[in-house]
Amino acid sequence: MATSVDCDIVSAEESIFEGKVEFISLTGTLGELGIYPGHTPLLSEVKPGPVRMRKESGEEDIFYVSGGFLEVQPHKVTLMADTALRADDLNEAAAEEASRQAEQAMADKTSEFEYSRAAGQLAEAAAQLRTLRQIREKLGK
Amino acid sequence: MAVGKEIKTQIASIKGTQKITSAMEMVAASKMRKAQDRMNESRPYAQKMREVIAHLARSNPEYKHLYLQTRELKRVGYIVVSSDRGLCGGLNINVFKKTVQSMAEHDQNGIEIDICALGSKSATFFNNYGGNVVSSKTQLGEKAEAAELIGAVKVMLDSYDEGRLDALYVVYNNFVNTMTQTPEVVQVLPLQADPNDDGMSHHWDYLYEPDARELLTGLLTRYVESLVYQAVVENNACEQAARMIAMKSATDNAGDLIDDLQMIYNKARQSAITQEISEIVSGAAAV
Numbered sequence: 387m388a389t390s391v392d393c394d395i396v397s398a399e400e401s402i403f404e405g406k407v408e409f410i411s412l413t414g415t416l417g418e419l420g421i422y423p424g425h426t427p428l429l430s431e432v433k434p435g436p437v438r439m440r441k442e443s444g445e446e447d448i449f450y451v452s453g454g455f456l457e458v459q460p461h462k463v464t465l466m467a468d469t470a471l472r473a474d475d476l477n478e479a480a481a482e483e484a485s486r487q488a489e490q491a492m493a494d495k496t497s498e499f500e501y502s503r504a505a506g507q508l509a510e511a512a513a514q515l516r517t518l519r520q521i522r523e524k525l526g527k
Numbered sequence: 528m529a530v531g532k533e534i535k536t537q538i539a540s541i542k543g544t545q546k547i548t549s550a551m552e553m554v555a556a557s558k559m560r561k562a563q564d565r566m567n568e569s570r571p572y573a574q575k576m577r578e579v580i581a582h583l584a585r586s587n588p589e590y591k592h593l594y595l596q597t598r599e600l601k602r603v604g605y606i607v608v609s610s611d612r613g614l615c616g617g618l619n620i621n622v623f624k625k626t627v628q629s630m631a632e633h634d635q636n637g638i639e640i641d642i643c644a645l646g647s648k649s650a651t652f653f654n655n656y657g658g659n660v661v662s663s664k665t666q667l668g669e670k671a672e673a674a675e676l677i678g679a680v681k682v683m684l685d686s687y688d689e690g691r692l693d694a695l696y697v698v699y700n701n702f703v704n705t706m707t708q709t710p711e712v713v714q715v716l717p718l719q720a721d722p723n724d725d726g727m728s729h730h731w732d733y734l735y736e737p738d739a740r741e742l743l744t745g746l747l748t749r750y751v752e753s754l755v756y757q758a759v760v761e762n763n764a765c766e767q768a769a770r771m772i773a774m775k776s777a778t779d780n781a782g783d784l785i786d787d788l789q790m791i792y793n794k795a796r797q798s799a800i801t802q803e804i805s806e807i808v809s810g811a812a813a814v
Contacts, residue, residue: 394571394575396571396572396574396575397572398569398572398673398753399568399569399572400568400571401571414736415736415737416736416737426734427582427586427731427732427733427734428733428734428735428736429579429583429733429734429735429736429742429743429746430734430735430736430742431736431737431742431745455579455742455745455746455749457579457582459582464575464578464579466572466575466576466579466749
């Protein structure tokens with residue numbers, strides 16, 4: 387069996403990653419997904435969160451996506467993200483600020499619509515922070 | 528020197544026009560670069576989306592989404608993308624010709640047609656031409672936002688969902704390079720399998736997370752949006768390129784005209800001088 391699988395990550399703005407990976411993990415709507423080569427065909431929605439991948443060289447990479455769709459074929463993984471960021475581009479201070487603001491907005495909710503929007507923002511900010519924590523762990527190792 | 532003066536004014540006016548066209552050429556050139564960047568940025572996403580959808584169309588899903596079912600054609604919809612402004616050569620006319628041609632084929636088979644016009648040129652054209660324009664969006668500007676297009680496109684998707692439309696096409700200019708733009712008719716719905724991709728001929732289906740219905744609705748709607756957005760972005764790059772070329776040839780033509788007129792002016796001036804001299808000489812001889 388092949389030990390690596392083609393992986394493409396694209397966002398609406400640009401192509402983020404293209405290459406072979408040995409393993410990739412991300413957050414689907416129904417929970418964490420870990421994908422090895424030869425995975426059965428799968429279509430899933432993706433929730434905001436980190437995308438970790440191990441490249442052929444054994445090197446690990448982390449990206450952040452804000453949701454989108456994932457297609458898995460035995461020989462190919464395609465992730466179409468709404469927005470994707472290289473983890474280096476993530477800004478911890480900004481994410482914390484956004485998270486704090488969203489929490490505040492939820493606290494003094496004025497309408498149903500604003501509440502759900504704030505909840506969405508909070509989820510996104512929390513996911514960004516989670517990504518950053520993972521990166522720090524990786525570097526700390 | 529009456530003739531000479533007339534020519535002189537004409538040359539001056541053409542020079543004025545030439546200045547305008549060459550300025551427009553330069554503006555179009557710089558806008559084209561930006562439009563091309565935008566087009567290239569969103570291309571990978573649209574490309575991947577198209578690949579995934581092609582796979583999907585080849586799978587054998589337990590849940591057949593509406594967009595995957597082929598129905599008998601009774602009424603079809605066209606989304607025609609054009610520019611908002613003119614002065615871009617035959618760009619829009621080519622798209623309209625292609626659309627009318629494709630519409631005529633359906634017309635022969637007694638299939639009715641609805642039109643969604645994106646861009647004021649296509650809105651104007653199809654209102655005059657007599658098409659059944661059900662929705663339109665004009666003044667998209669150079670930085671078309673996906674959100675702006677969705678409203679107009681949703682009208683078409685809704686009538687597809689309700690079964691009023693049995694197929695949906697989008698017509699736009701495909702950006703080949705700066706010199707060449709080709710009008711294209713692309714079938715959006717129902718989805719078609721890519722006939723060249725025969726790697727997966729056996730019976731298979733995806734796992735869906737969450738359930739197939741919810742996921743496919745989200746994915747396919749996103750697909751149509753990305754297809755239309757890509758068409759608009761690409762058409763915009765084409766518009767700027769076509770305008771640049773049109774304005775360049777207008778500037779060149781103005782230059783040629785000025786050269787010709789200058790020649791006529793010089794000849795007229797020369798013959799006037801010759802005439803004057805010969806008059807003076809013959810006058811002197813008479814004395």
